[in-house]
Amino acid sequence: MEEGKAYSPCGVFAHLEMLEARACEAATKKEETERQEEKLARLKARVEELRLQRDELQAKVDLQQKRQLGKEGVASAPAQPSAQAVLEWKIRSVEAMLQVFYLTGISGKLTKLGVCFCISTAYEGTYLDSYYLDLLTKPEVQIHRHSVPVFIPLGQIAKKYLQTDIRRFLSVLSDHLNAYAGRRYQADQLQEHFSDQIEGTLQRNSLCNLLVFNYNVLSKRKTFLFNVRLLYGDLCCSLPTEVVISCTPDAPASLAETAAAHSDLFRRVALHKAFRSFSSAEENMDGAP
Amino acid sequence: MDEILAEYIRRTVLKIPRDEIKTVLQTWGFLSEAQLQTVNFHQIKENISQDVVRLCEENSADIKQAAVLDIIYNHIYSDKRVWSVYQMSKTGEETEFFDLTDFKKKFKRRLRSALKNVTINFREYEDNSIWIRIAWGTPYKKPNQYKSSYVVYHSQTPYVFISASVLKSTLPLLCQALVVASNYRDIREMELRSHSLNSLKDIVFKRYSQNFQTYYPRPLQERNVAPESADLRIVQENRHEKERIERVNRKVFGDGPQPKLEFAQYKLETMFKSDPKMGVLDKKEPFRCLVKFSSPHLLESLKSLAPAGMADAPLSPLLTCIPQKARNYFKIREKKGIFPGSFVSP
Numbered sequence: 001m002e003e004g005k006a007y008s009p010c011g012v013f014a015h016l017e018m019l020e021a022r023a024c025e026a027a028t029k030k031e032e033t034e035r036q037e038e039k040l041a042r043l044k045a046r047v048e049e050l051r052l053q054r055d056e057l058q059a060k061v062d063l064q065q066k067r068q069l070g071k072e073g074v075a076s077a078p079a080q081p082s083a084q085a086v087l088e089w090k091i092r093s094v095e096a097m098l099q100v101f102y103l104t105g106i107s108g109k110l111t112k113l114g115v116c117f118c119i120s121t122a123y124e125g126t127y128l129d130s131y132y133l134d135l136l137t138k139p140e141v142q143i144h145r146h147s148v149p150v151f152i153p154l155g156q157i158a159k160k161y162l163q164t165d166i167r168r169f170l171s172v173l174s175d176h177l178n179a180y181a182g183r184r185y186q187a188d189q190l191q192e193h194f195s196d197q198i199e200g201t202l203q204r205n206s207l208c209n210l211l212v213f214n215y216n217v218l219s220k221r222k223t224f225l226f227n228v229r230l231l232y233g234d235l236c237c238s239l240p241t242e243v244v245i246s247c248t249p250d251a252p253a254s255l256a257e258t259a260a261a262h263s264d265l266f267r268r269v270a271l272h273k274a275f276r277s278f279s280s281a282e283e284n285m286d287g288a289p
Numbered sequence: 290m291d292e293i294l295a296e297y298i299r300r301t302v303l304k305i306p307r308d309e310i311k312t313v314l315q316t317w318g319f320l321s322e323a324q325l326q327t328v329n330f331h332q333i334k335e336n337i338s339q340d341v342v343r344l345c346e347e348n349s350a351d352i353k354q355a356a357v358l359d360i361i362y363n364h365i366y367s368d369k370r371v372w373s374v375y376q377m378s379k380t381g382e383e384t385e386f387f388d389l390t391d392f393k394k395k396f397k398r399r400l401r402s403a404l405k406n407v408t409i410n411f412r413e414y415e416d417n418s419i420w421i422r423i424a425w426g427t428p429y430k431k432p433n434q435y436k437s438s439y440v441v442y443h444s445q446t447p448y449v450f451i452s453a454s455v456l457k458s459t460l461p462l463l464c465q466a467l468v469v470a471s472n473y474r475d476i477r478e479m480e481l482r483s484h485s486l487n488s489l490k491d492i493v494f495k496r497y498s499q500n501f502q503t504y505y506p507r508p509l510q511e512r513n514v515a516p517e518s519a520d521l522r523i524v525q526e527n528r529h530e531k532e533r534i535e536r537v538n539r540k541v542f543g544d545g546p547q548p549k550l551e552f553a554q555y556k557l558e559t560m561f562k563s564d565p566k567m568g569v570l571d572k573k574e575p576f577r578c579l580v581k582f583s584s585p586h587l588l589e590s591l592k593s594l595a596p597a598g599m600a601d602a603p604l605s606p607l608l609t610c611i612p613q614k615a616r617n618y619f620k621i622r623e624k625k626g627i628f629p630g631s632f633v634s635p
Contacts, residue, residue, distance in 0.1 A: 132503065
């Protein structure tokens with residue numbers, strides 16, 4: 001396994017690099033097999049679905065045929081739906097199917113020159129904006145038009161994955177967009193519902209990956225001002241990677257604990273939910289001496 | 290508060306339409322509500338401006354407050370200026386955490402190191418935009434407040450909107466400072482200009498309605514469909530053609546309102562094509578010609594051309610590509626290949 005034990009630093013590093021590369025490879029291979037299995041399961045489910053549909057339609061056809069033959073007027077079978085009703089039913093079920101695809105987050109439609117994808121974003125059950133990508137497939141896959149906001153690194157993601165693995169491209173882009181939508185949603189919710197606890201303005205940027213604001217904390221019937229800086233290092237994540245809370249110099253030492261608790265909470269829980277838990281905690285505390 | 294400053298504030302107030310002076314001053318926030326109550330906003334503007342200046346003197350206004358008032362005025366009435374769009378580029382791929390304080394510091398430092406006499410002011414707005422106002426001076430003269438440049442920058446985007454001062458020599462320095470402050474490498478001017486700052490933002494940020502083909506129907510606005518004529522004697526002869534035009538138009542322009550541009554300019558450097566027997570030109574050289582379309586709302590009027598019967602649908606791609614290519618100044622050269630006309634892409 002070891003190709004020559006080298007004791008110089010270069011050799012060790014090269015070895016470590018090789019191990020790391022190997023680990024990476026193994027991880028991607030594992031991901032790949034997982035995805036294949038997922039795909040297989042989905043296709044199997046689809047096959048089942050289609051079989052069921054086929055059986056239904058077959059039953060209908062048989063019924064129709066029986067009706068044709070047995071003209072004795074025995075209305076034992078349920079009333080044959082009219083052509084109009086069948087068409088309406090078909091349209092409704094197709095619309096429902098398309099709605100389902102749309103709700104999964106990534107849906108597409110073939111166009112004359114390629115395909116148009118729609119990435120819809122959502123955060124914890126609330127559907128947010130949709131973004132579109134119009135792709136051309138000849139001579140090579142390229143983006144013709146899109147409605148992705150300019151601060152999402154679309155160019156970089158496209159350079160990495162568009163030509164080689166379009167599913168990965170869509171998945172990564174969807175992660176970026178969903179995370180951005182989630183961060184923005186949290187900041188908007190905070191401003192909308194908890195503006196009374198925030199002092200001054202909420203400083204944010206286009207990507208909503210850096211939030212700085214001051215908020216009031218109640219302790220022993222006195223309010224103190226906390227300054228918090230939330231840094232979202234991972235653009236595909238809607239929770240902060242770094243939280244820095246600082247209090248005013250005149251704050252008592254016990255507040256340091258609260259600050260640490262808050263810091264931990266911000267790292268784990270959505271921003272507006274964290275604030276909601278503060279207000280309920282304060283309500284509980286008010287009763288205590 | 291010196292004479293010059295007082296005069297500057299007075300002239301800024303005079304620019305504002307009378308009915309809106311009070312709201313603008315309230316947004317400014319430098320004069321208290323009590324002070325504003327003492328001003329009669331129904332008198333003539335001359336007098337209002339004198340009153341405001343008097344109150345500013347009471348509060349000892351300095352150039353910083355005056356500059357903020359100017360920014361507020363230009364933010365509300367941004368349509369009075371012509372804005373150009375600049376695009377910055379960088380080679381690196383790191384995600385930058387845009388730090389506002391850092392940006393402001395670097396920008397000021399860069400400008401001040403090159404030019405001692407500048408007034409620089411910033412104001413942030415809710416939509417993540419940073420407005421910068423720069424008044425330029427020379428090593429020997431104080432800054433000229435009346436010929437300021439205005440910059441609007443949205444963090445983490447490569448686009449900057451500049452309404453440059455008439456002092457053209459200040460532009461390179463301004464561009465340099467922007468590049469340094471925002472950690473980019475390069476900046477170039479795009480061929481996109483308009484009075485409507487919001488429309489320029491819509492175009493480059495892709496906020497305007499583009500029509501994408503999807504299965505999931507986006508809610509279509511109810512169009513004012515003229516009710517089918519109750520009088521059966523009136524028949525639409527070319528209904529199919531009308532519907533086709535409507536469809537094609539909608540595909541090209543989308544459903545929503547178009548960004549507001551005032552001009553589209555095409556500089557032609559193509560050969561004059563005439564009957565060879567006529568021999569209008571002795572030498573075969575490009576016939577230089579400038580075609581300029583102007584309108585209070587160019588894209589809306591282009592959109593209504595085909596339905597009004599004044600042009601064939603689909604319209605020429607030279608006209609319809611404007612929002613997508615994010616440019617309204619074009620140079621058309623002789624076609625060298627199969628494609629008609631080639632655009633200069635900088």
